[in-house]
Amino acid sequence: DSGVTQTPKHLITATGQRVTLRCSPRSGDLSVYWYQQSLDQGLQFLIQYYNGEERAKGNILERFSAQQFPDLHSELNLSSLELGDSALYFCASSASPTGSAQYFGPGTRLLVL
Amino acid sequence: QKEVEQDPGPLSVPEGAIVSLNCTYSNSAFQYFMWYRQYSRKGPELLMYTYSSGNKEDGRFTAQVDKSSKYISLFIRDSQPSDSATYLCAMADNAGGTSYGKLTFGQGTILTVHP
Numbered sequence A: 001d002s003g004v005t006q007t008p009k010h011l012i013t014a015t016g017q018r019v020t021l022r023c024s025p026r027s028g029d030l031s032v033y034w035y036q037q038s039l040d041q042g043l044q045f046l047i048q049y050y051n052g053e054e055r056a057k058g059n060i061l062e063r064f065s066a067q068q069f070p071d072l073h074s075e076l077n078l079s080s081l082e083l084g085d086s087a088l089y090f091c092a093s094s095a096s097p098t099g100s101a102q103y104f105g106p107g108t109r110l111l112v113l
Numbered sequence B: 001q002k003e004v005e006q007d008p009g010p011l012s013v014p015e016g017a018i019v020s021l022n023c024t025y026s027n028s029a030f031q032y033f034m035w036y037r038q039y040s041r042k043g044p045e046l047l048m049y050t051y052s053s054g055n056k057e058d059g060r061f062t063a064q065v066d067k068s069s070k071y072i073s074l075f076i077r078d079s080q081p082s083d084s085a086t087y088l089c090a091m092a093d094n095a096g097g098t099s100y101g102k103l104t105f106g107q108g109t110i111l112t113v114h115p
Helices: none
Strands: A005-007 A010-013 A019-024 A031-038 A042-050 A053-057 A064-068 A074-078 A087-094 A108-112 B004-006 B011-014 B019-025 B030-038 B045-051 B054-058 B061-066 B071-076 B085-093 B109-114
Touching: A005 A087, A010 A019, A019 A087, A019 A108, A031 A074, A042 A064, A042 A074, A074 A087, B004 B085, B011 B019, B019 B085, B019 B109, B030 B061, B045 B054, B045 B061, B071 B085
Parallel strands: A010 A108, B011 B109
Antiparallel strands: A005 A019, A019 A074, A031 A042, A031 A087, A042 A053, A064 A074, A087 A108, B004 B019, B019 B071, B030 B045, B030 B085, B054 B061, B061 B071, B085 B109
């Protein structure tokens, strides 16, 4: 158990809908990262927050957004969902914002029908 | 060309064998190198973390980094069936800016250790 929690574990929804994925980092970690894992693209970095502020962005679609709250938990919002958004979404956390080992949560499996 | 290249395998070895997993990379700014193990439908689990060049050993696992060749390796000694998983290499730079804490992953190598 990495200490990172994610909810829900599974999510099935329809195209055009909006979902919210939630992540709680390890105790004491200030940095939260979101990654998407698909069979064809592998693990891809989406976005990073550090102590409530956005610090880095990857190839995150404009339909996707995230935030980190004062209690350090983070939410990833996915809207106008398409079939191709079906993937595993992982949250990771680390103690410092750069160069630090990242610990991954169990993931949320999203299926868009 | 991808920034990080990893042979996807699959790799099948008998129990007790020494396993060698490798990644090459093109970004000379990478300074932090990690190996993750991922079981099917689970989150990646951090196995090894190294900074810059050199070797690091932890039990049956040894990680090597050769920055001059842009090549990293993970060795597993006395492999066990429980080691069967996908192994992912990951790297980060310290350049700040837009990359900040981002990890760039290889595609992963599927390893099966059979009894």
